[in-house]
Amino acid sequence: MKKILNYINGEFKAPTNNEWIDNYNPSNGEVYSLIPNSSSDDIEEAYKAAAKAFPKWSNTTLEYRSKILSNIANLIEENLEEFALAEAIDNGKPLSLAKTIDIPRASSNFQFFAHAITQFSSEAHESVGLNAFNFTLRTPIGVVGCISPWNLPLYLFSWKIAPALAAGNTVVAKPSEVTPMTAYLLGKLCVKAGLPNGVLNIVHGLGHTTGQAIVEHEKIKAISFTGGTATGASIARTAAPMFKKLSLELGGKNPNLIFADCDYDKMLNVTLKSSFANQGQICLCGSRIFVERSIYYKFKTDFIVKTKALKVGYPIDPDTNIGALVSKPHLEKVKSYIDIAETEGGTVLCGGNYVTVEGYENGYYLEPTIIEVKDANCRLNQEEIFGPVVTIMPFDTDEEALALANGVKYGLSSTIWTNNLTRSMQLAKHLHAGIVWINTWLMRDLRTPFGGVKDSGVGREGGVEALRFFTEPKNICIKY
Numbered sequence: 001m002k003k004i005l006n007y008i009n010g011e012f013k014a015p016t017n018n019e020w021i022d023n024y025n026p027s028n029g030e031v032y033s034l035i036p037n038s039s040s041d042d043i044e045e046a047y048k049a050a051a052k053a054f055p056k057w058s059n060t061t062l063e064y065r066s067k068i069l070s071n072i073a074n075l076i077e078e079n080l081e082e083f084a085l086a087e088a089i090d091n092g093k094p095l096s097l098a099k100t101i102d103i104p105r106a107s108s109n110f111q112f113f114a115h116a117i118t119q120f121s122s123e124a125h126e127s128v129g130l131n132a133f134n135f136t137l138r139t140p141i142g143v144v145g146c147i148s149p150w151n152l153p154l155y156l157f158s159w160k161i162a163p164a165l166a167a168g169n170t171v172v173a174k175p176s177e178v179t180p181m182t183a184y185l186l187g188k189l190c191v192k193a194g195l196p197n198g199v200l201n202i203v204h205g206l207g208h209t210t211g212q213a214i215v216e217h218e219k220i221k222a223i224s225f226t227g228g229t230a231t232g233a234s235i236a237r238t239a240a241p242m243f244k245k246l247s248l249e250l251g252g253k254n255p256n257l258i259f260a261d262c263d264y265d266k267m268l269n270v271t272l273k274s275s276f277a278n279q280g281q282i283c284l285c286g287s288r289i290f291v292e293r294s295i296y297y298k299f300k301t302d303f304i305v306k307t308k309a310l311k312v313g314y315p316i317d318p319d320t321n322i323g324a325l326v327s328k329p330h331l332e333k334v335k336s337y338i339d340i341a342e343t344e345g346g347t348v349l350c351g352g353n354y355v356t357v358e359g360y361e362n363g364y365y366l367e368p369t370i371i372e373v374k375d376a377n378c379r380l381n382q383e384e385i386f387g388p389v390v391t392i393m394p395f396d397t398d399e400e401a402l403a404l405a406n407g408v409k410y411g412l413s414s415t416i417w418t419n420n421l422t423r424s425m426q427l428a429k430h431l432h433a434g435i436v437w438i439n440t441w442l443m444r445d446l447r448t449p450f451g452g453v454k455d456s457g458v459g460r461e462g463g464v465e466a467l468r469f470f471t472e473p474k475n476i477c478i479k480y
């Protein structure tokens, strides 16, 4: 059985306790590799390697750092096929998606921050009339921790690591234990790219042990985390008394507001994606769909037809639209929400069942599911399901649409479909969300801030925000 190894101080190693965790292939339900069940000893070793590498790495020229990150980006691109296949097998997502979105974006993350760091600048403030001058010195924090989830494995792992390294930090990183493979492969590329030993350390293992050891480590001064809201809260509880810098990108229950005056065909096609892309396992998916009543029936009818036409299948098949969900426990969690639809006052309009894919009968497949709800406060409409399940509901006025959109504890992203500029701007301003898309979805410019409000997290990453997060600003005041 293939063993994934930790990448510590430039070397690939078994965990010190020699304990291993099964890694499942979601498309057939079989264990296909083993990953280290790392303990705090491995985290300590990774920390020591990172701490040793920090003085030199943080003093390298920006050109040097930029070149190494660019090398990593280029190597990911050169190995696109291998990485995309590994991601599809590990996660269950369609290979076509891994090839066109996940892996190219992982490469772009490194390429973007390779350039961004060369343009990063800080402020200067003249204290007029006082003969004093201030400038802000931004220095790297030291050893930082990056913890990422399973839904967009390399995409989100690199989204954290690239700015952390670009800013001059050294890193102890943990990918999700559910999807460790591409992070492991990334370690190999880092060696080829010439990343000095100890600058990036990738330790595999469970959240409550390996992940917790990173968060608890008193000398790891900043944590960038993406994952579930409950985990984020637990990390915040551990980190707060140690005054760590925290960036928490958590769950979402994003509204998709559809008005009668929208470009209907474009809206319908994009809504299909925002509902079911990556099996609905994207924190930005529009899982609550609200439609202006005058087009509600038409939308409902057309949306059901399009959803039924999506092919659930083996992730590697080129015509698969919806692959396998990431794990058996997650599949069961998502299905349990569908099962409570009736008691919650919902009606399953289409989907709702497990799918048996020929040749892969033990895989974790589920039909894309639309549930019509009457009460916006029902659990289906309030809790993050994080699967190929959306709720739909009509509304009558802009005020009602806004209240429905904001009526959840989350506030990550929102989508508005309308050709009325005034309406879109008024809604955009008042929506509880870190990101508002108008007449589009998941269009990401890497320079823009990314993150949420309310239970969707604290802090922003992306562009200059990420470089700010991964540096400490120091005011230097000179009197002359």
Ligand code: TXE
Pocket: 147, 148, 149, 150, 151, 174, 175, 176, 177, 205, 206, 207, 208, 209, 210, 211, 212, 213, 215, 226, 227, 228, 229, 231, 232, 234, 235, 249, 250, 251, 252, 282, 283, 384, 385, 386
């Ligand atoms: O995520 P976890 P889970 C949501 C989604 C999903 C739910 C739970 O609703 O159903 O969260 O998913 C590590 N200290 N999202 O349980 O546990 C863990 O090992 C330090 C939304 O799979 O949050 C993994 O590397 N680390 C989300 C990472 O945290 C800990 C994407 C995320 O796992 C830890 C994924 C601890 N105590 C799930 N416990 C999004 N925002 O995109 C776990 N981890």
